[in-house]
Structures are given as C-alpha cells and as structure tokens.
Amino acid sequence: MEKVVLGRTGLEVTKLGFGALEMRDTVENGGRLPSEEHAGVVLNAVLDSGINFIDTAPAYGRSEEFIGRFISHRRDEYYLATKCGRPQTGVPHAESEWSRADILRTMDESLARLKTDHVDLLQLHGPKVEEIEAHDCVSALEEVRASGKARFIGVSATLPDIAAYIGWGVFDAFQIVYSALEPEHEESITAAEAAGAGTIIRGGSVKGAPLREQGRGGEFPVVRRRWVASGLADVLEGMDLVSTMFRYSLGHPSAHTFINGTQNLDHLKANIAAAEAGPLDPDLHALIRDRVMAAVAKEA
Numbered sequence: 001m002e003k004v005v006l007g008r009t010g011l012e013v014t015k016l017g018f019g020a021l022e023m024r025d026t027v028e029n030g031g032r033l034p035s036e037e038h039a040g041v042v043l044n045a046v047l048d049s050g051i052n053f054i055d056t057a058p059a060y061g062r063s064e065e066f067i068g069r070f071i072s073h074r075r076d077e078y079y080l081a082t083k084c085g086r087p088q089t090g091v092p093h094a095e096s097e098w099s100r101a102d103i104l105r106t107m108d109e110s111l112a113r114l115k116t117d118h119v120d121l122l123q124l125h126g127p128k129v130e131e132i133e134a135h136d137c138v139s140a141l142e143e144v145r146a147s148g149k150a151r152f153i154g155v156s157a158t159l160p161d162i163a164a165y166i167g168w169g170v171f172d173a174f175q176i177v178y179s180a181l182e183p184e185h186e187e188s189i190t191a192a193e194a195a196g197a198g199t200i201i202r203g204g205s206v207k208g209a210p211l212r213e214q215g216r217g218g219e220f221p222v223v224r225r226r227w228v229a230s231g232l233a234d235v236l237e238g239m240d241l242v243s244t245m246f247r248y249s250l251g252h253p254s255a256h257t258f259i260n261g262t263q264n265l266d267h268l269k270a271n272i273a274a275a276e277a278g279p280l281d282p283d284l285h286a287l288i289r290d291r292v293m294a295a296v297a298k299e300a
Helices: 036-048 063-077 100-114 129-135 137-147 161-168 183-194 206-211 220-230 241-250 265-277 282-299
Strands: 003-005 012-014 016-019 053-055 079-084 119-125 150-156 173-177 198-202 257-260
Touching: 012 016, 016 265, 036 063, 036 265, 053 257, 063 079, 063 100, 079 100, 100 119, 100 137, 119 137, 119 173, 129 137, 129 161, 137 150, 150 198, 161 173, 161 183, 173 183, 183 198, 183 282, 206 220, 206 241, 220 282, 241 257, 241 265, 241 282
Parallel strands: 016 053, 016 257, 053 079, 079 119, 119 150, 150 173, 173 198, 198 257
Antiparallel strands: 003 012
8 A cells, every 4th residue: 555754753554544533433333333352353454454554542532442443563563643623422521622731641641541651643633823822832733742652742633723723833744634525624634744744634524424414423414415416416417426525535645644533334435445546637627626725716
C-alpha cells in the first residue's frame, strides 16, 4: 500500500488510514459492532491489509479499549493517534476537558486503555480558539510530548479556527474534514501542508451520502443535500458511487493520509481497492467539482 510522509513528523504512513469510531461499542450498547470479538477481527484485518495508521479518541466509546485489547501486541506495526479535550463516551465528566490537569490525566487513561506507553500523535479534539487560549492547551500538549507519552501533537479542527491554528505554527499535524461534497477546507489542507504539517483527512467517502437518505451526524444532511442538488447520480451512473467519491478526495495534492472507518469487512476491502486505484481522471474530477461548487453556491 502506498505510503506518504506525514509532514514534518517524518512518519511514513499509508495513504489509507483507519478511523476507529466504528469500534465504539456493540449493537446491544448502542454501537454497530455485532460483538466485542468482531472489533478484534476488524482491527487485525486492518493491520493484515498493510494499513499502518489508526486514529481513535476517548470520545469514540470503547474504541481505545478494543485497540488495546486486540492489537496492542502488534504495536510495532502501526502508528497510533488519539485525542483529548472531549470526555470518554459513557463516562460522566464535564462537557469538555481542556485544562492542563485534564489533558495530563486523560492522556494516562488513554495509554492504559490502549496498553501502550506512548501514542505517535496526540490531537486536541475540535476546540475553539478561545478554549485553547483560555486553558493554554498548547503548553499542556508540549508537556505531554516532552514526557515521551506522545511523539507529536496536533489538532482536529474546522474553519474558522483551523486558519488560526495553522498560523500559530505549533502543531505537527492537522485532522481536517474534506470530500467532494465538503470542499470548504480545500485551501486549509494546502495551507497546512505548506506550513510543514501533516494532513489527516476525514470524511473522504462523503459519509455514504450517495447510497442513503439518512445518516448519523450533523454533517450528513448537508452532504446528502449537495449530492442531490449536484445531480451526480446521473453523471456517475454505473460507477461505484462511494469509491468514486473517495477517489475524488485522493486527488487533493496536499492531503497525506485518509482515515476511513468501518466495522464491515467488505467495506474495508472496498476502501483498500479505492485507495489502490488512486485519484480519478482529472477531467472527471473537474466535472464533479464544478457540479458540487454550483450546488454550494446556491446555498449562499
């Protein structure tokens, strides 16, 4: 599987990474896993495929627990990223955990669940600029990095905050939402890479919007509406719609690794096949972009 250097971290990560949100819990507990053991099947299949970058978070339910339980014995096979700032799902805490004490505490809790002595990347999980400044989160992250518990530090963020974070020049990597149907951060990805940071892209498969009318998360109605308004179903008739959308995302020249998550082994294979197929033909890419941008312009 193709590998790229994740900015100034120097980490050689696979172009396709794995987002472990779907490892959050079993169906009986409100998740999507048919059993706890299935988490192990999926996570080991991810590593067996050659994927070497896994992204998780305390806010992803039992995801960290399952990673530690099922693949910590293979720790030298993958780079591991987690987050801080949002409480672990299902555990009563404050609404956010941005203080130095909270970041240091939750880092230790994450390491215990992950059964490792360090993560390769620790990211702030969706903060606002005022939250970072009020709690001096950057200093807390730097303290964690200096301790060796995290090799690099980053942030998962959106506009307008991400523009400020790139300008600060302190983060080694940025997790950014981007797809054919969510093009708003197209320039932010370019700016982050130009600043020397790694770029980790989430949402590249457009959340499955071409295949269903409803889906999880506040972003889904937006991408679904744009899918319909763009008329792409007619343009892409006969093609694998989700894979085509993912291959569109692969065409961003400043995007390093793409974290796609699933608990379905067939979907994992499809993601791998799409990544190996690479970016779309430039003419098709341009046609999709023009259609979506026209739909976005009508929203204004």
